[in-house]
Amino acid sequence: MINRLTQMFAHFILLLGVLLMVIPIWLAFTSSTHDNVTLITEGMQWYPGPLFIENYDEVLNEKGGFSEEITATGMLINSFIMGLGIATLKVIISMMAAYSLVYFRFRLATPIFWFIFITLLVPLEVRIFPSYKIVSDIGLTNSYTGLVLPLVASATAVFFFRQFYKSVPDELLESAKLDGANSWRFFIDFLVPLSKTMIAAMFIFMFVFGYSQYLWPLLMTTDEKYWTVVMGMKLIYVELYEGVSLPRVGQRFAYIILSIIPPVLIVVLLQRWFIKGLIQTEK
Amino acid sequence: MSFINLKNVVKVYPDGTQAIFNSSLSIEKGELVVFVGPSGCGKSTLLRMIAGLEDVTDGEIDLDGNRINEIDPSERDIAMVFQNYALYPHMSVYNNIAYGLRSRGIKKLEIEAQVTNVSELLQIGDLLSKKPGQLSGGQRQRVAMGRAIARDPKVFLFDEPLSNLDAKLRVQVRLEIKKLQRKMGTTSIFVTHDQTEAMTLGDRLVVMNKGVMEQVGTPMEIYYHPKTKFVAEFIGTPSMNFITGSIKDKTFKASSFAIPAKYEDKDDVILGVRPEDISITKATTGVKCKVELIEKLGSSTVIYCVDMKENQLCVSTQSRASVEVGDTIHISTNNKALHFFDRETSKALTK
Numbered sequence: 001m002i003n004r005l006t007q008m009f010a011h012f013i014l015l016l017g018v019l020l021m022v023i024p025i026w027l028a029f030t031s032s033t034h035d036n037v038t039l040i041t042e043g044m045q046w047y048p049g050p051l052f053i054e055n056y057d058e059v060l061n062e063k064g065g066f067s068e069e070i071t072a073t074g075m076l077i078n079s080f081i082m083g084l085g086i087a088t089l090k091v092i093i094s095m096m097a098a099y100s101l102v103y104f105r106f107r108l109a110t111p112i113f114w115f116i117f118i119t120l121l122v123p124l125e126v127r128i129f130p131s132y133k134i135v136s137d138i139g140l141t142n143s144y145t146g147l148v149l150p151l152v153a154s155a156t157a158v159f160f161f162r163q164f165y166k167s168v169p170d171e172l173l174e175s176a177k178l179d180g181a182n183s184w185r186f187f188i189d190f191l192v193p194l195s196k197t198m199i200a201a202m203f204i205f206m207f208v209f210g211y212s213q214y215l216w217p218l219l220m221t222t223d224e225k226y227w228t229v230v231m232g233m234k235l236i237y238v239e240l241y242e243g244v245s246l247p248r249v250g251q252r253f254a255y256i257i258l259s260i261i262p263p264v265l266i267v268v269l270l271q272r273w274f275i276k277g278l279i280q281t282e283k
Numbered sequence: 284m285s286f287i288n289l290k291n292v293v294k295v296y297p298d299g300t301q302a303i304f305n306s307s308l309s310i311e312k313g314e315l316v317v318f319v320g321p322s323g324c325g326k327s328t329l330l331r332m333i334a335g336l337e338d339v340t341d342g343e344i345d346l347d348g349n350r351i352n353e354i355d356p357s358e359r360d361i362a363m364v365f366q367n368y369a370l371y372p373h374m375s376v377y378n379n380i381a382y383g384l385r386s387r388g389i390k391k392l393e394i395e396a397q398v399t400n401v402s403e404l405l406q407i408g409d410l411l412s413k414k415p416g417q418l419s420g421g422q423r424q425r426v427a428m429g430r431a432i433a434r435d436p437k438v439f440l441f442d443e444p445l446s447n448l449d450a451k452l453r454v455q456v457r458l459e460i461k462k463l464q465r466k467m468g469t470t471s472i473f474v475t476h477d478q479t480e481a482m483t484l485g486d487r488l489v490v491m492n493k494g495v496m497e498q499v500g501t502p503m504e505i506y507y508h509p510k511t512k513f514v515a516e517f518i519g520t521p522s523m524n525f526i527t528g529s530i531k532d533k534t535f536k537a538s539s540f541a542i543p544a545k546y547e548d549k550d551d552v553i554l555g556v557r558p559e560d561i562s563i564t565k566a567t568t569g570v571k572c573k574v575e576l577i578e579k580l581g582s583s584t585v586i587y588c589v590d591m592k593e594n595q596l597c598v599s600t601q602s603r604a605s606v607e608v609g610d611t612i613h614i615s616t617n618n619k620a621l622h623f624f625d626r627e628t629s630k631a632l633t634k
Binding site: 169171172174175176177178179180181182185189190193194196 | 355
């Protein structure tokens with residue numbers, strides 16, 4: 001009986017947590033399907049309204065910005081490319097850096113690692129002007145390369161991969177060596193498949209990190225073609241106050257809902273790997 | 284010329300500790316040599332040097348007539364079975380076995396044939412699609428063996444491959460390894476700290492202690508003619524009895540007894556007698572002892588006793604001796620089964 005009670009209590013807490021997470025998203029979604037008059041007079045709506053297709057269609061396809069060159073679809077694609085580029089390159093570079101730090105026992109490996117680690121204390125925002133100067137000097141402003149490249153070095157990921165590689169037993173390397181694997185093959189045939197779950201986790205983190213960048217794309221892009229979703233958020237916000245007509249609250253909610261889709265997609269897709277890795281006892 | 288030659292091999296680690304002292308050894312083709320010794324004696328280090336996983340500080344290692352000191356482990360054509368098997372956790376059993384073949388650029392069909400071959404030999408055919416995580420200890424051991432065999436290397440190295448198995452399985456696998464090695468005729472080196480394993484498996488044993496090869500020889504040579512006190516003590520259970528004394532006028536004198544010994548006069552001498560070479564006499568002529576502890580093993584009985592001068596002695600008898608703790612017994616030994624060692628150098632005395 002007591003067991004049942006504690007179980008119910010635990011579920012109650014969990015449910016509370018779930019609601020806390022889900023309600024704002026639900027509200028944003030339902031509100032995004034109503035017309036602006038209802039939203040302004042009656043506040044946010046709990047139930048879906050009739051304007052789902054109209055509102056979303058408007059947000060996705062309306063040209064925005066000063067010179068009206070970009071739509072929300074375009075911004076979504078830009079953000080997706082940025083997030084994907086940053087996450088992919090970050091994972092690849094960190095894995096290779098960690099591999100060289102752990103397996104090639106050169107003299108300065110530890111100091112170099114700590115030097116890399118120190119860069120955690122210097123996030124992009126701190127070095128934003130020098131970074132901007134460099135990127136603009138080599139002519140990478142208004143390009144995907146410019147958006148992605150300055151953000152691909154990651155001390156955090158190097159750290160995680162390093163710790164993981166250190167936990168891989170030495171015998172595995174030795175056995176692979178005797179089986180005729182060189183350093184490259186050991187990396188591709190052993191470390192990469194073994195760190196699958198790690199890669200998935202890092203990829204998710206890094207994607208969200210890249211996707212939610214605001215300041216860097218804001219500085220980098222003067223051409224509207226390269227605007228990202230997070231920047232667009234601000235545009236819609238401004239419009240809310242400066243627009244001559246009725247503030248477009250419904251469309252704004254629709255935009256927010258749309259902006260969450262890419263990260264959610266990535267998480268859902270990689271989660272399968274994640275769980276697969278957790279179930280298999282890889283020993 | 285022998286198949287494997289170690290010439291004055293020395294290993295010093297970067298921190299200055301010396302793991303192997305000037306060791307030389309020749310291993311013939313097809314031979315199974317066992318490195319045996321207590322933990323930390325350098326036996327694994329020596330094996331890893333042959334495999335190429337450790338650098339050779341000084342000296343030379345030859346394989347099949349070529350110096351291999353500088354050759355990369357992947358190029359040496361040596362297979363090794365590790366203590367924890369080091370199976371590749373993310374690959375199926377099939378791929379575990381096939382990996383070494385693949386990285387040598389062998390054709391797919393040949394690999395398939397070879398893996399099937401090996402899996403039949405080791406009876407792991409129905410495990411091929413499983414991952415190492417799903418296997419039991421014994422099965423993993425087989426897969427590790429299979430991986431080594433599949434490549435048909437010049438040399439097999441075994442680094443304590445049985446120590447993670449339970450006692451019964453260990454005996455079974457030991458026999459299988461021996462049979463397999465006979466069948467394939469591949470030169471093998473087996474490292475173990477277990478002297479039973481060493482005695483039963485090896486064509487020849489190398490007994491090691493603190494980085495030094497104490498004695499090299501067939502199991503029987505080592506058992507019956509140990510060259511040092513360490514070898515005498517390490518090989519054989521229960522361990523050999525040691526009694527200090529001195530030799531004078533062809534007689535060894537200990538505190539409680541005297542025995543004929545055809546050696547030069549010497550002051551500090553240790554007498555070694557194996558427990559099974561001591562027998563209980565019915566007469567009262569032998570050394571008088573008091574029984575302290577009895578271990579009945581079924582096939583034999585081990586009696587621990589002390590003589591009148593507090594020398595500890597261990598007697599192993601085949602007969603079902605009706606001896607009780609606290610009894611007084613008389614023991615004697617066959618004079619041919621005595622071993623004498625110099626107390627200072629621990630070396631066996633020569634006539």
